[in-house]
Amino acid sequence: MIHVTAKIGENVSIGENVIIEENVVIGDHVDIGNHTVIKKDTRIGNHVKIGDLTVLGKPTSSNKKMARKLEINLDSLVIEEDVIIGCNSVIYRHVKLEKGVFVGDLTSIREKVTVGEDSVVGRNVIVENNTIIGKRVTIQTGSYITADMEIEDEVFIGPCCSTSNDKYMGMGNFKHQGPIIRRGAKIGNNATLLPAVIIGENAIVGAGSVITKDIPANTTVVGNPGKIIKKQ
Amino acid sequence: MIHVTAKIGENVSIGENVIIEENVVIGDHVDIGNHTVIKKDTRIGNHVKIGDLTVLGKPTSSNKKMARKLEINLDSLVIEEDVIIGCNSVIYRHVKLEKGVFVGDLTSIREKVTVGEDSVVGRNVIVENNTIIGKRVTIQTGSYITADMEIEDEVFIGPCCSTSNDKYMGMGNFKHQGPIIRRGAKIGNNATLLPAVIIGENAIVGAGSVITKDIPANTTVVGNPGKIIKKQ
């Protein structure tokens, strides 16, 4: 079903059983896979490719146990030109995927997130709300990007990394703050970053490390808890 | 396709291409997303919301390498009132989601599992069979809940935690036992719990810790292997 208010550009290929809701705008030369659901107000630029069985523009929801309030005035999902999105992924409203971004299969990105130009969000990566991801960033398969986090340009995050933003683990209404990863830093696979840690510019975090405090720029840190083993 | 034996309540909103199999019972004021598959015998209470592209009531399966036997007499999937389920999730037969439970996107819950009232099972959480999850529990994004595990009320499990239940790693038919997490305990992100460990009431396990033995109530444990650093 394509809603009558949707605007579809030229040379758009639409798979079978695709649902395009009201006020969706789709540019030219866009490919949309089968059984994909594009929710209302989503904007898709030229030359975008979207896989099968994907949901774009999902609104938020919550139950009474959850800290998050229901967001009712979210902006649209905006997908700029040349973006590629995989299969079986779920991207919320109020997300901006800048030009050339790649999003893998089985991936989900919540509301109030920007992913900068040419960045890669790998398969099965899950991104929480209210997080900024810079340009030319790589987030490899299966990593978890918490809420209230900042990832600067050219950061590399290996597979299966884990982050968190709540020092008190659900005990109250304290301010949540995710890690801040400065430009060019590299995080090894399955590393654990605690809430609010700052990883300095070009720092290297070894695979499997547990980072409990800030890491200066240009240092290499490994272990549990992470210790500096090298200054560049 | 809605099977002729299915019973649908009042004010039910059903998306496109939804499949509702035989003997399904759906209450009033239920929302069902697009391309969702509701398998036979599933029972859905009032005011439930289900996302797009989700499978409810999947039967089990296995190949000859797998220890599990094919279960052929499983009960129905029961979803009580006010439950919310995300998109692209897969929930098996013989699961009970009590009143007010929230299940995220890209999540899967196997057979013989109960999730207690108002608990949260985050995005991309995978729950194995034969496990009990209490009331007002939070299981954050990407955590893995093994089989034969017990999680008491008000437990908090941070993102990307991992559990296991087979001390001999597939070597034979020993009894499997997952961790037991007592009331109010909190587990930090990417922590690892070994088979059969007991995490005491209100204990705190630090992020990235590896828990190889029982943790007394009201203690804080960190490191690999986990050591007690604080008694409350």
Place this chain on the structure above:
Amino acid sequence: MIHVTAKIGENVSIGENVIIEENVVIGDHVDIGNHTVIKKDTRIGNHVKIGDLTVLGKPTSSNKKMARKLEINLDSLVIEEDVIIGCNSVIYRHVKLEKGVFVGDLTSIREKVTVGEDSVVGRNVIVENNTIIGKRVTIQTGSYITADMEIEDEVFIGPCCSTSNDKYMGMGNFKHQGPIIRRGAKIGNNATLLPAVIIGENAIVGAGSVITKDIPANTTVVGNPGKIIKKQ
């Protein structure tokens, strides 16, 4: 939609809204779930069972930040007899699933991968390209199998294990090499394997360990970094 060039065997059960593209060949006694997409050239043997909402035979894609080149001459996806595939999974072209393989829900396997006879690829496991998985291997839920990796026969990989193949974390065009896991080795849950490490025959890696160098056959290793605690 079933393409006119597809060949479908006898006693094949096809769910609703299934898409079968050109040159697909399906054997006898095959079950295909609802809303599943079978892309062109895929070959499916007798007695195969495929879940709902799954994509089979996906071609590769990439953006300009990614090292991988677009593969344009990939072979077909080949699924041999008695294979079982779950729901909401994504399997690429040029994958071979040998006889009796089990693939769980929410799983993805990239191109140039072989999974040997009777092996199990659990729910939410993600496998990268160019990797060989032997016969009677178990890969439990949520583990990540990187590219350029070799897993010999009868290996057991517990849940949530993480591997990597790029020592320089995206810094250049160095040769990538994933871990090599020799016959009968066992890896505990949430273990981390660094690039190119060799895990010897029948070696045991403890849960939560971080493996930074080769492990001799018949030894048990635990900790971060992993140390030998036992020779069998």
